[in-house]
Amino acid sequence: MKKLLIHTCCAPCFIYIENDLKENGVLYEDGTREKVSYTACWYNPNIHPLVEYNRRKNTFEDFCKRHECDYVILDHYDLNEYVRYVVENVGKDKKYLVRCEYCYYMRLKEVFEYAKKNQYDMVSTTLTISPYQKHEIIKKVGKMLEEEYQIPFLYLDYREHFREGQKMAREDGLYMQKYCGCVFSIDEGKWKYE
Numbered sequence: 001m002k003k004l005l006i007h008t009c010c011a012p013c014f015i016y017i018e019n020d021l022k023e024n025g026v027l028y029e030d031g032t033r034e035k036v037s038y039t040a041c042w043y044n045p046n047i048h049p050l051v052e053y054n055r056r057k058n059t060f061e062d063f064c065k066r067h068e069c070d071y072v073i074l075d076h077y078d079l080n081e082y083v084r085y086v087v088e089n090v091g092k093d094k095k096y097l098v099r100c101e102y103c104y105y106m107r108l109k110e111v112f113e114y115a116k117k118n119q120y121d122m123v124s125t126t127l128t129i130s131p132y133q134k135h136e137i138i139k140k141v142g143k144m145l146e147e148e149y150q151i152p153f154l155y156l157d158y159r160e161h162f163r164e165g166q167k168m169a170r171e172d173g174l175y176m177q178k179y180c181g182c183v184f185s186i187d188e189g190k191w192k193y194e
């Protein structure tokens with residue numbers, strides 16, 4: 001059975017996808033399905049502040065334990081590196097393209113690195129259940145890393161199930177954050193989830 005490493009931005013974005021993976025397997029871009037074994041991978045040092053990071057991380061871990069889902073936590077929180085990179089573009093980057101691209105790249109690169117060391121067959125991310133994320137950029141970054149690491153990146157467009165996933169998360173009692181993650185997104189209205 002193939003092994004999928006799925007970057008998990010948070011438990012509320014994972015819950016629908018986890019259920020679908022368990023019940024039906026992965027959904028490839030051509031519409032076919034395959035049962036795989038999967039591991040949820042936490043790596044999100046973009047989240048600010050640290051108490052919020054810990055709250056989301058603990059929610060993720062608790063979720064994986066309760067749902068008996070295999071998981072790994074890459075727990076290095078280096079905010080300095082992230083801020084140093086994006087600060088040059090603050091105020092110039094009106095649509096947050098540079099900032100978000102770096103954020104996706106930084107997170108997914110670490111996940112690919114782990115996948116390479118631990119012989120996973122493919123990598124994906126839960127970010128793409130959210131209609132608020134920049135799907136074309138995530139796809140571009142995923143394909144770049146696919147090339148670099150020679151591990152296929154699986155783009156999972158679950159946007160149509162976002163609301164259902166949020167409902168499942170509320171019913172499961174998960175902590176639901178109100179913004180995307182970084183210090184800048186706290187004040188950006190579009191990230192204020194319902």
Ligand code: SF4
Binds near residue numbers: 183184
């Ligand atoms: S808005 Fe979200 S995706 Fe964009 S940089 Fe901030 S945390 Fe990352």
